[in-house]
Amino acid sequence: MTSRYLLSSVFGRSPIGPIKQHIASAHGAAALLEPFFQAVMKEDWQKVESYQKRIVEFEEDADEIKKQVRLSLPKSLFLPVPRTDLLDLVTVQDKVANRAKDIAGIVLGRQMVFPTGLQPDFMLFVKRSVEASAQALRAINELDDLLETGFRGREADIVETMIEELNALEASTDKLQITVRRLLFAREKELPPIDVMFLYQVIEWVGDLADRASRVGGYLHMLLAH
Secondary structure (H helix, E strand, C coil), rough: CHHHHHHHHHHHCCCCCHHHHHHHHHHHHHHHHHCCCCHHHHHHHHHHHHHHHHHHHHHHHHHHHHHHHHHHHCCCCCCCCCHHHHHHHHHHHHHHHHHHHHHHHCCCCCCCCHHHHHHHHHHHHHHHHHHHHHHHHHHHHHHHHHHHHHCCCCHHHHHHHHHHHHHHHHHHHHHHHHHHHHHHHHHHHCCCHHHHHHHHHHHHHHHHHHHHHHHHHHHHHHHCCC
């Protein structure tokens, strides 16, 4: 696979390169949820399926990179943080891609229809969750500079600020999740009970996507604290 070639070339220069590749693939899966749900709202199931397949591809690529990082990250590297912490960071990142895949799979599999009155707030909710994932990507992309500065100094302060912004985004998604759930609750009696159950499940998972992105920031904060 392409990722294997990239990993073999990057490890010779920096242990951080593959970790950045991994979060890029994980966020790639999450980012596609916006156009995915835009197609869902139009009930364009052919386009929905196309986006779902692309999300799966990103998730599979992230999974392959994760495996290669575990196998290939040199044990003899001199780093300001433990090698195991970097491996754990990849595991946390991987959960973002996994959740994006879960969401796309259940929505396509059931060809879920979202009530019209729910759609604007739900799409904002999705957008904010994807923004949290994007912020996690930006923070992880600072790892090279953090490594050079020994996870200290001005660069560490910059990343601390980025993590705070990520936490604010996650808090915003929590509020939006409450709003969307209330809107659905108000319409429960108009919808088939089984549809309502799965709608609540998708709402929960979209919120969880932001939570998982926030955990990436939390883990990066732990690295700063070492």
